[in-house]
Amino acid sequence: MSIKLKTLTALILIAAVIMMSACTETTRRTETNVSESIKIPVIMYHGLTESEKLRNTYMIPPSLFENDLKYLQEQGYTTIFVSELVDHFKKGKKLPEKPVILSFDDGYLNNYTYAFPLLKKYKSKAVISPIGLAADQAEDEKYRSPKWSQCKWGELREMYYSGLVEIENHTYSLHKNDSYVQGAAKRADESDEDYEKRLRADLKQSNDRITKLIGRKPCAFVYPFGAKSKNTESIVRSMGFSAIMDCENKMNIISSEEDLFHLHRFLRDDKKTLEEIIVIENQN
Numbered sequence: 001m002s003i004k005l006k007t008l009t010a011l012i013l014i015a016a017v018i019m020m021s022a023c024t025e026t027t028r029r030t031e032t033n034v035s036e037s038i039k040i041p042v043i044m045y046h047g048l049t050e051s052e053k054l055r056n057t058y059m060i061p062p063s064l065f066e067n068d069l070k071y072l073q074e075q076g077y078t079t080i081f082v083s084e085l086v087d088h089f090k091k092g093k094k095l096p097e098k099p100v101i102l103s104f105d106d107g108y109l110n111n112y113t114y115a116f117p118l119l120k121k122y123k124s125k126a127v128i129s130p131i132g133l134a135a136d137q138a139e140d141e142k143y144r145s146p147k148w149s150q151c152k153w154g155e156l157r158e159m160y161y162s163g164l165v166e167i168e169n170h171t172y173s174l175h176k177n178d179s180y181v182q183g184a185a186k187r188a189d190e191s192d193e194d195y196e197k198r199l200r201a202d203l204k205q206s207n208d209r210i211t212k213l214i215g216r217k218p219c220a221f222v223y224p225f226g227a228k229s230k231n232t233e234s235i236v237r238s239m240g241f242s243a244i245m246d247c248e249n250k251m252n253i254i255s256s257e258e259d260l261f262h263l264h265r266f267l268r269d270d271k272k273t274l275e276e277i278i279v280i281e282n283q284n
């Protein structure tokens, strides 16, 4: 082999080694992106009302919600859907630098009246989890009242098609909280088998309505009142849900798909500013 050829071979070998190490570096970096833990606040809203009389822990003025949207934008947060968080951990899809999830429970008509125009104004996203039965009943005029009614399917669909709202599962008819029934939790008088059958049937009914009337199968389940029993999570998971939202007032540090089944949410009442909720609660 001539000296020139030897030099050329050596150069090719060096180039190959550099390329291989560059590839390894790229692979490592991509993996790190997905395996890095994500800090993400999830804010829990219910209804919005202009009426002082109707105002309570679960019914806050639209102006407070607008302040929240402004505050989040000023602080560099980007609103995302639960499905985007799921896709990040399952498919490696990129997330914005400071993600936040805004979730609305129960599917109140006032979400459509007040929250939806503000979401459009601030180009922000929200997750709405309606009670299936209430959305069915809202089709009947006798259940229509701006004060307490829930959204009809058409209104939920319109919000979903705007690209700013995702619809998730909050049970079909288990949204009750009394001495006999506490949301999706097991009743005292039923066996494990009967409970599983009842929960599965209800969640399936809600999923079927949402899939048929909205056009997308929910990826998340939201516990009504945060109520659950020892088997609830495993039943929900076995039905193919990729995420579960609860009512624990905590920040989320998510490192894996497993953590998606325990997404905690800060209750947004009218007692504090969102800054106090996110920053101060986070320090406790």
Ligand SMILES: [Zn+2]
Pocket: 105, 106, 170, 175, 223, 224, 225
């Ligand atoms: Zn609820």
